[in-house]
Amino acid sequence: MIKVGIFGYGNLGKGVECAVAKNKDMELVAVFTRRDPETVKIQTPSAKVYKEDELKNMTNDIDVLVLCGGSATDLPEQTPKYAELYNVVDSFDTHARIPEHFANVDKAAKASGKTCVISCGWDPGMFSLNRLYANCILPDGKDYTFWGKGVSQGHSDAVRRIDGVKDCRQYTIPVDAALDAVRAGKQPELSTREKHTRECFVVAEEGADLAKIENDIKTMPNYFSDYDTTVHFISEEEMKANHSGLPHGGNVIRTGYTGMNNEHTHIIEYKLTLDSNPEFTGSVIAAYARAVYKLNKEGQTGCKTVFDIAPAYLSDLSGEEIRAHLL
């Protein structure tokens, strides 16, 4: 059994817990938290909840530690720190800071003889993998990534910070016409506005100026001003009844040409339709936790990404079995 620890028990930590339960060769040993452990109720009867401090004492009890903190401030500090003690997996997704994060984690993991995977999930993660494979197969082509339909936590949070807003759920929605144009293989140039629309479901405070809220959303730089945005004001009850899930997904598409005269067009599409973003991300992480465990046993240490790991390491089956059943 691969003994797994989870640090951080928000949506992602809960998703990893569910994923571990689906993998017969894995066992959740402990959840670590910065909160009072008494207040954290987990779903795995055999696992315990500890304060973060206990992490320094449990290196013999845990094979892989999954870090479920945020990319803004938690992971840049936590991943290199715990790479000194554990094989770790994180889902760091601040694109611009990946080189720096990779270097920090690699240095710590090489020094400690541990194996780490950063930026693991679906984007970055499975979408990245599909971009890489498709680029290598069709060097003469063009990439497109669409997100949604799904809930963007970042955009929902941005709306919640507007005066008079009690709650918001923001959906990112790919534009069908853009998807169709890409799938036709014509390599269109698409603006931000042409690729996605945004839809906000907002619970306003009593007496709030709805027209002003709507305008504040639609004109918000970076988040909304480059998109066509629809705003719906709804009740708290409706929010709870219809918008409590965290669905997401999207498409990675590469179209490209082959033939001595580019006479043939090919379309490679990878599509995810996810009922629960954190549970799917947790499921990808669990598979890579297995890879990290196996790589470390082989003495392959340091920081890795999904690009550096042969697919067979993700599986609990032998080489013979996967060749017989999946090739």
Next chain:
Amino acid sequence: MIKVGIFGYGNLGKGVECAVAKNKDMELVAVFTRRDPETVKIQTPSAKVYKEDELKNMTNDIDVLVLCGGSATDLPEQTPKYAELYNVVDSFDTHARIPEHFANVDKAAKASGKTCVISCGWDPGMFSLNRLYANCILPDGKDYTFWGKGVSQGHSDAVRRIDGVKDCRQYTIPVDAALDAVRAGKQPELSTREKHTRECFVVAEEGADLAKIENDIKTMPNYFSDYDTTVHFISEEEMKANHSGLPHGGNVIRTGYTGMNNEHTHIIEYKLTLDSNPEFTGSVIAAYARAVYKLNKEGQTGCKTVFDIAPAYLSDLSGEEIRAHLL
């Protein structure tokens, strides 16, 4: 430059030639053939055509040899034989014989210190990879593979062997209702007949018994009797005008559940739409030829499949570059 040789110059050999031309770090050095080299006209001015015999003299001129023979009789003999001299890639696709083929090639390559990839293309190949990734991410789920719309060479050949048939092109077509049922996430049980239909365009000899041909096709065991098949009789001119291409493609879909009570459904779909089956297969092979070259430089020898090769090996970019641009 990675110096590539091609053995066998049918549709696949031509597809590999086109793919090599698209990869700036690769160069086609030579095409080897069992035919009279004078009769083989290739499209790469800088490359030469040789008899197969010359292969034993060119080990210093070629980094990777791509074997483009058939799986029935050519590759079981050729791949182990040439693994004694070269790093090789083949597209062996006789599923039941993969374990035996793998063992033969592995033994030869380990003895010679060469690196080989077998069963490389889109199925087996990219479809296999997507089955593996999706199985590892969603252990509690179900796989579906659909092929087409595309030309099946095997089925076209089977019809051509019927008395009175001059030519045939057989299209395999996935049933939309089956695809929709799978994409709904309900994990339906689908019979062979429910998943695909078959459509045959047949040029008959003058005076042939068309009703008998149609019946012979529709009742042919293994190939057609388990499917709903449509037969169209057309002229040679129409065959040439409308059915000279080799399009193909298909979908690998896995749907699965997460959550402590299976409360969330996820759908992972990989879809290929290919204007030219052999040119796309050749493009996958070219990317794995690069991987084989890099692995051999590192001293990683023996037989591999797509499962055993970390994605980064397929790319001509550095680790820093792919992390910066594709992660």
